[in-house]
Amino acid sequence: MIADVKRTPDERFANLPGYAFAPHYVDTLAGYEGLRVHYIDEGAKDAARTFLCLHGQPSWSYLYRKMIPVFAASGARVVAPDWLGFGRSDKPVDDAVYTFNFHRNMMLALIRHLDLTNITLVVQDWGGLLGLTLPVDMPERFSRLMVMNTTLAVGASPGPGFDAWKAFAASQPDMDVAALMKRASPNLSDAEAAAYSAPYPDIYYKAGVRRFPQLVMVKPDMEGADISRRAAAWWRTDWQGKSFMAVGAADPVLGPPVMELLRQQIRGCPEALVIADGGHFVQEWGDIIAPAALKAFGDI
Secondary structure (H helix, E strand, C coil): CCCCEECCCHHHHCCCCCCCCCEEEECCCCCCCCCCEEEEEECCCCCCCEEEEECCCCCCHHHHCCCHHHHHHCCCEEEEECCCCCCCCCEECCHHHCCHHHHHHHHHHHHHHHCCCCEEEEEECHHHHHHCCHHHCCHHHEEEEEEECCCCCCCCCCCHHHHHHHHHHHCCCCCCHHHHHHHHCCCCCHHHHHHHCCCCCCHHHCHHHHHHHHHCCCCCCCCCHHHHHHHHHHHHHCCCCEEEEEEECCCCCCCHHHHHHHHHHCCCCCCCEEECCCCCCHHHHHHHHHHHHHHHHCCC
16 A cells, blocks of 8 residues: 555546536456546447547646547547646655556556446557557557657667656656646647646655656566567567557657658558647647548548
């Protein structure tokens, strides 16, 4: 049992711009009993298709606010969880709690708990570093992939841009999330940037945010590197589903060069939709990307 856990007060999430989704919670996941995990769950529970939208760092499910209504309007179910340590999910205070397998096993448990099937996996940033490894253990549940500004960490640094980001993040234990989001996505309003920081009232709520950059598998023996190598091989040789890729070209870390390498690893992945002025958080252009993905998948 994890002793010291923060839970962001509900009033922090009141009246966030563009975010009127009802919260859903589970605190009985196997291995995570007592830790409350939040997820958005829009559309019919018995829909034929489910979009599973996984955010990264330092964001939360707010990241997908422009995409969720588009996916739901197509007749699909849309589930957008918050990783533990993020959003409306509980936040253990000890940085050491957060490991690759801590996060990955939670998501596997949530998918089983909700019994999600015919999943379109939607990923970005750590949503991809973790999410792209999930189908290896439950391939029968996944049918399509929508991938944006992410990578598989198989034991080497993604490059000097990442090294600089990791060093910066380590120097900011009380990271100003709103300011970071505003710098990365200048198209955000001040209120939207502030919404990204809503889950984190002070430094004690930010252990998960701090920890992710340090967990990226830059050495081959780091936790998660082995499953990521297996996942890379699986996407290259075993993947049978449709894929769609969108890339924010202004991302200095996981931009077009990194994404092209990833595209070549995904069997049958077509050329990416490039958002020229889109940054790392390319979901902020979700009103363009989501309809394009649905059209490519044949949903509209």
